[in-house]
Amino acid sequence: MNNITLGVIGCGNMGSAIVRGIVNKNILNPDNICLYDKIEEKSANLAGGTGCSQCDLSQTVRGSDVLLIAVKPQDFGSLAGDISADITRQLIISIMAGVTIEDITKSIGTEVPIVRAMPNLAAFVGEGMTCISCNSMVSMKEETKHIFSGIGKVLEVKESSMDAVTALSGNGPAYLFYLAQAMLEAGIEAGLDELTSGELVVQTLYGSAKFLAGSEDSAEELIKKVASRGGTTEAALSVFKEKDLKGIIKTAVIKAKERSQAMSEGKA
DSSP: OTTOOEEEEOOSHHHHHHHHHHHHTTSSOGGGEEEEOSSHHHHHHHHHHHOOEEOOHHHHHHTOSEEEEOSOGGGHHHHHHHHGGGOSSOEEEEOOTTOOHHHHHHHHTSOOOEEEEEOOGGGGGTOEEEEEEEOTTOOOHHHHHHHHGGGEEEEEOOGGGHHHHIIIIISHHHHHHHHHHHHHHHHHHTTOOHHHHHHHHHHHHHHHHHHHHHOSSOHHHHHHHHOOTTSHHHHHHHHHHHTTHHHHHHHHHHHHHHHHHHHHTTOO
């Protein structure tokens, strides 16, 4: 990939995380990365911290083989008008939530290769989950996956699955944080101080997730291994079953998917 040039439009939190991942893992040479943000301080700070080049908008678009668009969805309409004349052969990668491949094509005004990507918050620590969808013109799938490998794992899905991806993976960190907060508060009510309870919760969730990732057993099988008959884990799980916690979580994810669909269809 050393001969590929990457232009990045939008140097906010996620755009910056992607660029830092690319540079830190030597996926692309910083000399091959051009940065633009309408707030010049953002692109200047990212350039200074990574060795990439700060460019104007036209330079970023014209000089790139791959163009990563990391602006807020509501800002894309005006941006498309500014860059459409300079779009020729570039692969466009979008991380704009709720903006479909069709939306991008219509806004650009011409058929171009487009990848729609959905990374999640764990990208900031290099352990993200990014799902990508491509239109039929994309010939650089492996290069795209390599770019996002800088911030974690990458999975290709159908674009019709993107609302479900948003509900499960995009929103997923918030669900875990909600569980963590509930566990922390429960620990305090059980007699622990806040610092101790917090440390126990964070390390338990971190270690358990790492164990699950490396295990050949399913989550359901692992639950059975932890919960001995008549023991303390079983006592806790019985409350989850009584309150139908699994049903509540499923309902919440479906609700999030429906909201994502409404936003994508402009019904929000």
